[in-house]
Amino acid sequence: MRTPSRRRPRAALATAAAGTLLAPLLTGCWAGAGGTGSGDSINVLMVNNPQMTELRKLTAAHFTRETGIKVNFTVLPENDVRDKISQDFANQAGQYDVATLSNYEIPIYARNGWLHEMNGYVAKDPSYDEQDVLASMRQSLTGDDGRLYGQPFYGESSFLMYRKDVFAAKGLTMPAHPTWRQVAGLAAEADGARPGMKGVCLRGLPGWGEVMAPLTTVVNTFGGTWFDKDWKARLDSPEFTKATKFYVDLVREHGESGAAQSGFAECLNNMTQGKVAMWYDATSAAGLLEAAGSPVRGKIGYAPAPVERTRSSGWLYTWAWGIQKASRNPGKAWKFVSWASGKGYERLVGDTSGWSDVPAGKRASTYENAAYRKAAASFQDMTRQAIENARPDDPGVQPRPVPGIQFVGIPEFTDLGTKVSQEISAAIAGRQSVGSALRKSQALAEKISEEYEGR
Incomplete structure (x- = not known):
């Protein structure tokens, strides 16, 4: 550590x-x-x-x-x-x-x-x-x-879940190790594949353990971080901004309805009810999707957490x-x-x-x-691999001051992450721009930086 x-x-x-x-x-x-x-x-x-x-x-x-x-x-x-x-x-x-x-x-x-x-x-x-x-x-x-x-x-870790039957009908192929750019393209193709079906479900519900969990894995693999090794806040960095804009644009353009109020439970319902073609979330969801009585049992394919600049991106x-x-x-x-x-x-x-x-x-x-x-x-090998390949001490492209993949391992993160999540959720809802959300978020994170730098 x-x-x-x-x-x-x-x-x-x-x-x-x-x-x-x-x-x-x-x-x-x-x-x-x-x-x-x-x-x-x-x-x-x-x-x-x-x-x-x-x-x-x-x-x-x-x-x-x-x-x-x-x-x-x-x-x-x-x-x-x-x-x-x-x-x-x-x-x-x-x-x-x-x-x-x-x-x-x-x-x-x-x-x-x-x-x-x-x-x-x-x-x-x-x-x-x-x-x-x-x-x-x-x-x-x-x-x-x-x-x-x-x-x-x-x-759990996190991975990508998708409707194999919908992909087959649309002639789509899920890469063995998808990138987020490829996922965005597939979401656009799958959007509207069936009446009322959207391309992807991504959490937008405020909460450091809700929208910030998947989004932070995207930030990591896009090259961003909450804090650098010297505790400098980096929420307004080009990498953090690029990742957040990508996530917000993707869910706004091809995501579920009511995305700003959708968490794990809502996305699970959307996937089970056939309202979305893909879902990036916790590996623990697979057991629910494949449970006896699930209307999508046997119809779901699984792929590793999408990446950009890192070899893996799943959380732990x-x-x-x-x-x-x-x-x-x-x-x-x-x-x-x-x-x-x-x-x-x-x-x-x-x-x-x-x-x-x-x-x-x-x-x-x-x-x-x-x-x-x-x-x-259909999912047990990939789940175990995702858990064992998760890297809490080294989740991105730069050194971190403390461990954590989808969170920052400090007490203040509950408050900081929740406040930032509210800004991101507002951007998903269309009430403000990503730039505005991250400027406010950076100001919040800088207060933590000051505490840890001793200034």
Whole structure:
């Protein structure tokens, strides 16, 4: 891991993290989980992705029946759940024992003492088989002290999904390793291929984990970066501008309707309902598209994340489980985490819902399982390759001050990324130009530069 030449000491980072992550407390009302977990129950706060809602359905009949531990779930959309988690964990309020955290938050939360380390639990639970967890996942959930602070529920990179039948009907061919320029051309050709069908779906919904995730991978491969190695903000650079204009133009010209309010869930619906011919997003989407009952099952092709100047461009991300340090029931919380991220849960999903629905991207054994390989034949090899080829320490064409592909690994990025996303989303909606959006964004980023440069 590279460190900036004038990086602030850890205590300063901790203060910044608390200030940034506590910001929602100063602007909104606190609402708890409706009661703390008792001795026989735990409270879990999680994002409303389909894989998590499936977990919720299975918990009572399996985990609770086996352990006697009742799980009280609070399930919220991504932007909302991030705010509520930051409130509870930064305050160490203890309302929630477990929460879904990403590989962005976990190192920061660990640095601030908000999480239980998990090495002790893993050592006493050999059946969990920590070494089976993919190395990239383990590394991304490790704190500065070398200890584990999270366990992945599922892992992902990003790739391009496209309708094979639509491409065949239009005489289009997806390159083995597409460039973004080629994708733009294909989107133009596929636009209108069927009544109401648009060429591509790209996230436009505000949020540092929404529109900024795919857009930042485009920025990286176009040669841009949020900050250079000396912490100089570069959001108004020619490379960042070129990438952003490309993305905004592509989604405005050939993207889904309502793009400025479209995130992962909306693009998933558009792809499933046949409203778009292509979609660039998380590899975890493939299992949903290929699930039993999906109207597009067997119709989707998969290609690596498009590039321009880099060899690869896919992100690295995991929704993982973190146990709050203030939890009154950390042992019971670990039992839930180990069940939800274990091999047994994957077998349960495979047997009850189908192996293509398994929350994969985290365990080597999953990719060796014959049933999973058969069910996920169209995408499992490409998913694993994308995860293993992701380069958090070197995602672009220039050195970076901190790791991160689709995010910048500093506490201030939640606020900065969200504010920048609002400007980009406004450009997608046609309310301002890309140039105007990036001028405002550069001014925001320069404030971070000043902090890290010590000026």
